[in-house]
Structures are given as C-alpha cells and as structure tokens.
Amino acid sequence: MAKGGGRVPLDRAAAPHLAGDEIARLKSVGYSFDGGEIWALSEVSLALSGRERVCVMGANGSGKSTLALLLAGLRAPDAGEVRLMGRTCFSDGVPEGSAYAAARRQTGLVFQDPVDQIVAGVVADDVAFGPENLALPGVEIASRVARELDRVGALGLSWHRTSELSGGQTQRVAIASAMAMQPALMVFDEASAFLDVRAHAALQRLAGRLEDVCAQVWVSHDVEDAASASRLIVLEGGEVAYDGAPSALLSDEERMRALGLELPFWLRVARALRERGWELPPMASEAELAKAIASEVAPDSGDSGDGPFVLRAAPLPAETSQDNGDGSFVLAKVLVDSLPQDESSVPTVLQDESSVPTVLQRDERSVPTVLRGFEVRNLGFSYSGVEVLHSIDLTVRSGELVAIVGATGSGKTTLARLLAGLAAPLQGQLKFGEIDLSSPKGRREASGRIGFVMQRPERQLFARTVAEDVAFGPENLGVPKAEVEARVAQALSRLGIADLAARSPFELSGGQQRLVALAGVAALEPEAWVLDEPLAGLDAEARRAVAALIDEQRARGCAVVVVTHDMDQAARADRVLALENGRVALAGSPAEVFSHAQELADMGLGAPKALGFAHTLRDLGVRIGDPLTLEALLKELEEARRP
Amino acid sequence: MTSRSLPALPERAPLAMLDPRLKILATIALMVMGFAVGTPAQAALSASLLFLLLGLAELHVGRFFLSVLPILVPLLAVAALNLIFTRTGPVVWSWWVFSVTQGGVETALAYGFRVALIVCYGAILLATTPAGELSSALSSLLSPFRHLGAPVEEWAFVLSLALRFVPTLGDEFQAVREAQASRGGTIARGGPVQRLRSLAALMVPILAAALRHAERLSLALDSRAWESGAPHTRWRPLHFGAADGCALVTLAFYAVLLWVLGSLP
Structure with missing residues (x-):
C-alpha cells in the first residue's frame, strides 16, 4: 500500500510497526473530569495490537471520546495502568511524560470537527506540519506530503487554502496530515457524523485501504461502521459492555437493545418478519436474510404492482447495491427510521395498515391558533x-x-x-x-x-441552568412569567429531559445538550x-x-x-x-x-435502506416494488408471500 | 526523488512560488511608487504591470476585481469628493451650488487610480501568499530582533494560527447570532436588562466555542509532535532563487521606466 515502501525513513518516529505488536494496553483504567466524583470511564481493560480495525460504540456520554483520547495518548487517566506503543505511560497514578510523547508521535487523530485540527493556511503545508516537527529532511517531507494527499484523493487540492475546503475535503486533509506522521494507530473520533453520503462512503473505503497500513480505532454511532470493523467495543456508562467480533453482537437483538444501540436495518426486518409469523432460520448477515426471504417468497408469486409504491426505480448503481455480503450497505446511512424499537417509548402509529407516515393522527387539542405554511x-x-x-x-x-x-x-x-x-x-x-x-x-x-434549529444547536446554549436557557425565547417574546414557566416545563417533558431542568447545560452529554436546545425552540411554540x-x-x-x-x-x-x-x-x-x-x-x-x-x-x-434491501431481494428473483420505509417493505413482503 | 511511482504535487502559479520576503518588500515598493503615478503614460505602464502580475498569479481577472470591490468602493467614493472640493482650472459642469472643475476631474482620476492600484497590489500579495508564508517571511524579516531575545518565530506561528481561526469564529458568531435572534434575542431591542441577557446569549457560546477550538487545537498540536522551541525543519525553506532575481530586475526596470515617463515633458 505504501508506495514509497523501499525508502528507509530517517526520522525517529517511523520505526516500522510489525503486525502483532502491542499498540495499547489498558488495565483497570478510570478517568474522571471532576477529581473523582463522576467517572467518565471506570475499570476499563483492553488490549490493541497489530492492524486491528476497532469500532467503539455507545450512547452519548458513555465515555467513547474519552477512551479515544486515552488511546491516542492525549489524556492521562486518574487510575489504572496505560501502556502505549510498548511503553508504560501511566502506572501507580504517575504519568510518564517521555513515553506519552513517544506514543503521540506514533498516533494520528481525526476529530468530528476536522477544522479544529488544521493548523496551516495551505493544504500541503498542513500535511507537512507534523513531519516538520519531527525534523525530517525536506525531500522526505515532500514525498510524504504527496503520498498522503494522493492516498486520500486530495492531491489536486495541494495548494488550496484550507479555509476554502468543504467539510469532506477538510476531513481528508486532516487524515492525510495525521497519516504523514506514519502512525501505528489512527484514531477517528466520530469522524463520519456530519458527512454527506458520498464523503461517508469515501471515508469507509479509505478505512479499508488503511487496513494494510496501521491499526484503526473508529468512535462511531454508525452500525455500518461497526459491521465493517474487525472488532467492536461497546461502552455503557463508562464501562466496557462488549468487546468482540462485530457480527456476534450486531446479530444479537436482545443485547443490542439492552446496550441502547440501534439495530442494523436487516436485523429489524428479520425481527419484524418473525413477529408477523415468518419462520426464518437464525442468521448472521443481511445476505443470509435476503436468501431466507427469497426462499420463503416463491419467485413470481404475488403481484406487488398495485401497492402504494408502484414506481419502478432504475436499478441502483453498482456502488449502491453491492457489498451487502458483509451485512452493510455502502451508501446507506444509519438512521432513526423512528420505527419503535422499544414499543413503550414511541407511539405505535406506524404499524400495519398505515404504511405512509402522513396519516399520523392530528392531535386536535394542541393545534396552534394560526397555521401558516411557506410559499417560495x-x-x-x-x-x-x-x-x-x-x-x-x-x-x-x-x-x-x-x-x-x-x-x-x-x-x-x-x-x-x-x-x-x-x-x-x-x-x-x-x-x-x-x-x-x-x-x-x-x-x-x-x-x-418560525422555530429555527441550526446545525449543532447545542452550541447556542448559554445560561446557567437548562430551565433558564429554555426560558430565553419566550421571555424575549414577552410571555408572562407564569406561562413561561409552564412552557419550559412542558417543553422539557416533551423531550423527556424534565429531570435536567436545574443542571448546567455545559455539564450534559452532547445528545442531552441537543435536546435542551430543541426544547428552547419548542418553548417558543x-x-x-x-x-x-x-x-x-x-x-x-x-x-x-x-x-x-x-x-x-x-x-x-x-x-x-x-x-x-x-x-x-x-x-x-x-x-x-x-x-x-x-x-x-x-x-x-x-x-x-x-x-x-x-x-x-x-x-x-x-437511497433509503428499505429501497436498497428491496433491490438486493429483486436481484435474488423476489418480485417486489420500491418500498422506502421499513413498514412499506414489510407490507410488500407480506403481499408477496400471500398465495 | 528516488522512485518514479511517487505521486507528484501539482504546480503552483509563478507568483505563488516567489520568496514571500521578496513579495512583501516588492509590494511595499510598488505601493510607494503607486503614489508617483501622475501622467496617462505612467498610468498605462502601471496598469500593464498590474495585468502582468495578475497573469503570473493565475488569478481570474473578473473574480479578482469583484473581490477587491468592497474595499475599493468606499475609497473611490472618497476620491470622487475631489470632484466637488477641488476648485482649480476651468469649470466643466455645474448644477445648483455644485460645480466641477477640470482640476477636480484630474485630481479625482489620479487619486482614484492610485488608490485602486495600491489596493490591487495588496490583494495580489494576499491572494498569492498564504498566511503561513506571510508569517514566516515576517519572522525572517524581523529576525534581527531575535538577538534581543524575542521569540520571533513563536510569535509568527501563533499569529498565523490566530489568523486561521478568524473566519471559523466569524462563521460561528454569525450562526449563534441568527439562532438567538430567531428566539427573539437581539441586542438591538428591549430594555437594558433584556439587552444584557441577549449579549450574554451571544458572548457565552462564542467564548465556549473559542475555548473548544483552543482545546482541540492544543490536542492537534500535541498529536503532531509540535513542541515550542523544539528543533524542526522546513519542507519549503525561504529561498531566494533565480525567479526571485528576475522579479527584482523587473521591479527595478519598472521603477526606472516610471521615473523616465514621469520626467518627460
């Protein structure tokens, strides 16, 4: 993979890292933001070696990002033992500065917000920045700059201003800059959260190419990211709740739900079909499910042409529909889909007969007095x-x-x-x-x-308490004090965060902050x-x-x-x-x-995941329309099975 | 390069490859000489140089002038005041209490042209020299002060980092301002207490954003082995080469020609 393979680098950082080498070893590690009152991580033990591709998942606030920073050698814990790149960095409560510095030189880091890690005004200079600090000779730096920009497909951007790049481009540059250090470990902290589909697909392909080069740790919410990893670690409340092969957990519905993780799409299909009385064998991937469905539904049976989605789409381009063998769509993104995973938490308005969400029942009691739409x-x-x-x-x-x-x-x-x-x-x-x-x-x-929710609205929070922040809008509009209080309470309970009212918004997890910001807009009614x-x-x-x-x-x-x-x-x-x-x-x-x-x-x-799955089924000879949602897909399948 | 299979970096525009130290000094020289432009011949000469520079900078001419327009318009408006306030020579046009003299027209044209010239030179420098190169050139030019114990290089680096985050923070300020305005929070309305709260609603998120950037940036600098004062190399060291020599000769030639044209009867 590394094109300049024959060259012997002269720097102190690029000692070749052999597969099987120890990358990181954490033993009973604990980390606290506030000197021991609340532990972001506790009793975390794990070992990383060789060129593993590890995905770290968990709910907002479960300690994922903290773990990423510990593995990257950018934070020292409060308890336990940390070994990085074969050297003891932290033990008996004492950090070892020189071991940490050495580990950092062999570790690359990519944030969710790559803008924060770009230091130079020009792309090529940014990639050169790390090697310059390693005091490499100029010729070596130039070849690394070209090699890494080429690897991420950004060679054409070499002399562009970093301030003029798109989000996806900035991210590629950030990755090239980290790779120019020739790290033994790359850490990606929620790197895909804000990318569009194309940029996300490019990032996943890049992850595949890096498998020959270095170990990778991906902190992600994305089940598809997890499915393509070689190992999955799930954190829950700062503790390791799962550490093993992704497929074993991703197909274990009970366990996934217990850990608060979203089920992969195919697993939700399987579950819903079983609930509807389909007899499906146990299976571990989307491909197996597709085959099972195909054998259940006789090809050529049923006429799906008069369902609600009769439009026949052109076959998806190869890139969209391929690569389902490992249980992941390349281009499909994980998503709420708001199908109730936990029946008690979401109103079951989307069951059986109502396949299109527009038929949601209108709640007549709370209709605002004036209703306006947009005309553009x-x-x-x-x-x-x-x-x-x-x-x-x-x-x-x-x-x-x-x-x-x-x-x-x-x-x-x-x-x-x-x-x-x-x-x-x-x-x-x-x-x-x-x-x-x-x-x-x-x-x-x-x-x-007009309630406006900007991107990352959690960044507009400012007040001392959640309740004060939510009250800001209605107070500005001159709403009487008693009503402001009622509205704040209602908005908070509507978003299920009434218990946070007296907390400071700055001590909440990212997900909770988002809900607070939304409550602040909801309180405007x-x-x-x-x-x-x-x-x-x-x-x-x-x-x-x-x-x-x-x-x-x-x-x-x-x-x-x-x-x-x-x-x-x-x-x-x-x-x-x-x-x-x-x-x-x-x-x-x-x-x-x-x-x-x-x-x-x-x-x-x-494409929506349901549509992608329908195309997979069609390739197996199942006659099916173009369902866009899980419910529509299920309805189509039920119709196809009916004799 | 030892290997032919290595990918090569794309070429840059000729002007972008010049030594930034030369570019800074030459721009200052050109700006000073811009004030000497008085006759139509001199104007034609300097305009030709300007277009030559734009060509060597590989800048899109239309887009370039559009980008300097916001700075140019107020300056040209000031220049136009000469039309009214300069009263030398015969009157060429008059209306109500205003009259425009030939001297006024000439002064306005000369003043306007010089201002436009100077702004364009500055804009070309900025368009072909990224902040990092500017700051390293400045630190090199200021290097005599290093003997006085001033950490010139660190200052230059910190300055370039600060400049890099100006547009980012600007965008975030704009986004938060709009988000709070859509919740009715604007410092333009309301009583003093409400305005103060609206100000806090703006400043707290911006301060939090600045701290967040600073924290992430320090992590990023750490992870890329940056240490204050530690030895490091430059992959593109400042280097005065043949192209820079050519540029210097061209500049001298231009200065002489400008002087000759100015001293013609």
Whole structure:
C-alpha cells in the first residue's frame, strides 16, 4: 500500500510497526473530569495490537471520546495502568511524560470537527506540519506530503487554502496530515457524523485501504461502521459492555437493545418478519436474510404492482447495491427510521395498515391558533458574488413535512436560513402565510413564529441552568412569567429531559445538550419549524426523541422543513426537495424522488435502506416494488408471500 | 526523488512560488511608487504591470476585481469628493451650488487610480501568499530582533494560527447570532436588562466555542509532535532563487521606466 515502501525513513518516529505488536494496553483504567466524583470511564481493560480495525460504540456520554483520547495518548487517566506503543505511560497514578510523547508521535487523530485540527493556511503545508516537527529532511517531507494527499484523493487540492475546503475535503486533509506522521494507530473520533453520503462512503473505503497500513480505532454511532470493523467495543456508562467480533453482537437483538444501540436495518426486518409469523432460520448477515426471504417468497408469486409504491426505480448503481455480503450497505446511512424499537417509548402509529407516515393522527387539542405554511417562488440568493440558490420553488403547507436533501455545498443551509427569515432573498418571492419574509418588516413579524434549529444547536446554549436557557425565547417574546414557566416545563417533558431542568447545560452529554436546545425552540411554540441536520451526531435514544418531536409538531399542524443527509428520514417526509448546486434537481413525493436512483447517486446522495434491501431481494428473483420505509417493505413482503 | 511511482504535487502559479520576503518588500515598493503615478503614460505602464502580475498569479481577472470591490468602493467614493472640493482650472459642469472643475476631474482620476492600484497590489500579495508564508517571511524579516531575545518565530506561528481561526469564529458568531435572534434575542431591542441577557446569549457560546477550538487545537498540536522551541525543519525553506532575481530586475526596470515617463515633458 505504501508506495514509497523501499525508502528507509530517517526520522525517529517511523520505526516500522510489525503486525502483532502491542499498540495499547489498558488495565483497570478510570478517568474522571471532576477529581473523582463522576467517572467518565471506570475499570476499563483492553488490549490493541497489530492492524486491528476497532469500532467503539455507545450512547452519548458513555465515555467513547474519552477512551479515544486515552488511546491516542492525549489524556492521562486518574487510575489504572496505560501502556502505549510498548511503553508504560501511566502506572501507580504517575504519568510518564517521555513515553506519552513517544506514543503521540506514533498516533494520528481525526476529530468530528476536522477544522479544529488544521493548523496551516495551505493544504500541503498542513500535511507537512507534523513531519516538520519531527525534523525530517525536506525531500522526505515532500514525498510524504504527496503520498498522503494522493492516498486520500486530495492531491489536486495541494495548494488550496484550507479555509476554502468543504467539510469532506477538510476531513481528508486532516487524515492525510495525521497519516504523514506514519502512525501505528489512527484514531477517528466520530469522524463520519456530519458527512454527506458520498464523503461517508469515501471515508469507509479509505478505512479499508488503511487496513494494510496501521491499526484503526473508529468512535462511531454508525452500525455500518461497526459491521465493517474487525472488532467492536461497546461502552455503557463508562464501562466496557462488549468487546468482540462485530457480527456476534450486531446479530444479537436482545443485547443490542439492552446496550441502547440501534439495530442494523436487516436485523429489524428479520425481527419484524418473525413477529408477523415468518419462520426464518437464525442468521448472521443481511445476505443470509435476503436468501431466507427469497426462499420463503416463491419467485413470481404475488403481484406487488398495485401497492402504494408502484414506481419502478432504475436499478441502483453498482456502488449502491453491492457489498451487502458483509451485512452493510455502502451508501446507506444509519438512521432513526423512528420505527419503535422499544414499543413503550414511541407511539405505535406506524404499524400495519398505515404504511405512509402522513396519516399520523392530528392531535386536535394542541393545534396552534394560526397555521401558516411557506410559499417560495423563483427564489435566488448570492453570497459575495457567487450564486448560492437559483430559481427555487417550494410550497410547504401547514402539517406538512418537507425534507431538503443535497450534497455538501448544494445550498441546503442557505435555503433553511432564508425560510427561517434570517436573511433577505435577493430575488423571488418568499412568504410565510401572508407574511412577506423578503421585507425587513415581515421578518420582524415572523420572529418567534418560525422555530429555527441550526446545525449543532447545542452550541447556542448559554445560561446557567437548562430551565433558564429554555426560558430565553419566550421571555424575549414577552410571555408572562407564569406561562413561561409552564412552557419550559412542558417543553422539557416533551423531550423527556424534565429531570435536567436545574443542571448546567455545559455539564450534559452532547445528545442531552441537543435536546435542551430543541426544547428552547419548542418553548417558543412556533407555528412552523426549520431544522438543519437535527439528527446528525446523535445516539439512537436522542434520535428517537428528536424524531418524536418532529412527528408531534407536524401532527400539531406545523409546517416542518428538515434539512438532512439522511435518506431514511427524507423517505418519511411528505415531499422531498433535492438540491444540486443551488438548483432544484428533483422534487416530489419520496416515491417519485427516490425513483431517480441514478440521478441521486450522481448527486452524491444515497437511497433509503428499505429501497436498497428491496433491490438486493429483486436481484435474488423476489418480485417486489420500491418500498422506502421499513413498514412499506414489510407490507410488500407480506403481499408477496400471500398465495 | 528516488522512485518514479511517487505521486507528484501539482504546480503552483509563478507568483505563488516567489520568496514571500521578496513579495512583501516588492509590494511595499510598488505601493510607494503607486503614489508617483501622475501622467496617462505612467498610468498605462502601471496598469500593464498590474495585468502582468495578475497573469503570473493565475488569478481570474473578473473574480479578482469583484473581490477587491468592497474595499475599493468606499475609497473611490472618497476620491470622487475631489470632484466637488477641488476648485482649480476651468469649470466643466455645474448644477445648483455644485460645480466641477477640470482640476477636480484630474485630481479625482489620479487619486482614484492610485488608490485602486495600491489596493490591487495588496490583494495580489494576499491572494498569492498564504498566511503561513506571510508569517514566516515576517519572522525572517524581523529576525534581527531575535538577538534581543524575542521569540520571533513563536510569535509568527501563533499569529498565523490566530489568523486561521478568524473566519471559523466569524462563521460561528454569525450562526449563534441568527439562532438567538430567531428566539427573539437581539441586542438591538428591549430594555437594558433584556439587552444584557441577549449579549450574554451571544458572548457565552462564542467564548465556549473559542475555548473548544483552543482545546482541540492544543490536542492537534500535541498529536503532531509540535513542541515550542523544539528543533524542526522546513519542507519549503525561504529561498531566494533565480525567479526571485528576475522579479527584482523587473521591479527595478519598472521603477526606472516610471521615473523616465514621469520626467518627460
């Protein structure tokens, strides 16, 4: 893999690391942020060696990131023993500085937010920064810079400004910069959470290529990331709850649920089919499930052509549908799908007969007095001379959920800001009910009526307590004090975080912070919602809470616009708008939009998991339509089985 | 290179490859000389040089001028004031209490042209010289101060890091400002108490963001073996080469030509 293989590096860091060598060994390690009151990690023991590809999973706040920093030698624990790269770094409560420094030189780290780790203004200089600090000769540095940028497919960006890169590009540069240190271990801390489908797929391919080069630790919420790893470690409340082969856990439904992890899609299909009386043998992968279904459903039986999803999509491009053998879709992303995994936690509105979520029952009691939708005609917007949005048409009626999808840089976030009345359009008509959002007066009038949730809204938290933060909005709107208190209590309980009211928002986990920020918007009791990537970076439980809030607000009669890179979430919308380079590339019902599989793939977008699975089944001779959600898939399969 | 299979880095624009120290000093020299531009011939000469530089910088001309427009417009507006306030020579146009003289037109044109020239030189320097190169050039130019015990190189590095995070923090400030505004929190409205709270709602998240960046950055510097004052190499050391010599000769030639054109009757 390493193209410059024959060269003997002169540096002190690049002692070749042999497969089988010890990378890290933790013994009864404990870590506390506050001197021993609360333990982020406790009694963690594990060993890493050779070129393992380890995936670390766990709920928000389970200690995953802390473990990543410990393994990278960037944090010393409070208890236990740490050996890194064959040297004792921490024992008997004493850190060994020189051993840590040596370990860090052999470890690369990639954050969820790669912007934070770019130090230079130019891509090539950033990759050269680490080798420069190792005092390597210039010629060696130049060859490493070229080799690593080539490895991540960013050689063409060599002389670009780092400030002008997209999120996915920045991440590739960050990986190249870390790899230029020739590490024996690469640590990826939730590196895929905010990537679009194309960038995520590229990252997974890169992980495959790195298997010959170094050990990898991937902290992730993504079951697909876990499925392609060689080893899976699950943390729960700071302790190791599972350490072993991914397939053994990923196919163990009971255990997955007990650990608060999302089930892989195929496992949810299997479970739901068994509940419906299908007799399926025990199985360990998606491919096995597909074969079992194919043998259960006689090919050519049943006519699925009159189901709700009769549109026949073009076959998915090879990249989308291949690679299912190991139980993972390459392009499909994990997602809430909001199918109740725990029947008690989510209202069972999506069972049997209601395969399309629009038939959610409207809750008549809490309908806001005024209901407004969005009316967008020929909308255009530019940013310092560059056209960001061009001729956008969009209607969102009250009670409707519209998903906006598109690759990074397609203009999704700008459209969301315009809909929220946060910027003036340069062209076209933008109305919220009868309020004209293109005028300053209209935007002032709309203030507080449109609930806007920015990307990573947890970053807007500021107050001393959760309750104070949630009260900020209604207080600004002049809501009487007693009602503010009632609204805060209601918003917190709606998101299931009433117990956090008196806590400081800064001591919560990332997922809890997200829910607090959403409660702050819910307390405004807005007439419409605009949410920008509300699910990204959340664990399964927090995702269910956010998805439930969105469903509830839609049922209240609010117009809801969700910007998402998650095709399974988009599949549950009433309509989908796909943007490409600031223009509407596809628009219509999810069934219509997702029937354009090839166009979506060209835009760097994927397909809902149910659709991908249906295509796998079709390849095995099962006659099936184009279901977009798990429920629709199940319905199709039931129909196909019926004699 | 020992191996032909090694991937090669792409080429850069000629101007981007010059020694940044030369570029800084030459830009200062060009800016000073810009003030000497007074006659149409001199203007034509300096305009030709400007387009030559844009070509060597491989910059898109239209996009370049669009990018300097926000700085240029207010300066040109000030230049236009000369139209009204300079009263030398015959009147060429008048309306109500205003009158424009020939001297006013000439002054406004000369002033406007010089300002535009100087702004463009500066913009070309910034467009072809990333912050890191600027700071290492500055630290090299300021290296005499090292003998006085000043850690010039560390300062330059810290300065370049700070510059790198300005746009990031700017974007985050904008996002938080909008998010709080959509919750009715703006320092533009309300009583003093409410405004103070809105200010806190802006400043606390920004402070938290700055701390978060600083913490991650220190982890990133650690993981890439950066140690203050430790010996390190430069993969692209500042180097005054043949191309830099050519640039210097061209600059001298330009200066002489400008002087000759200026002293023509």
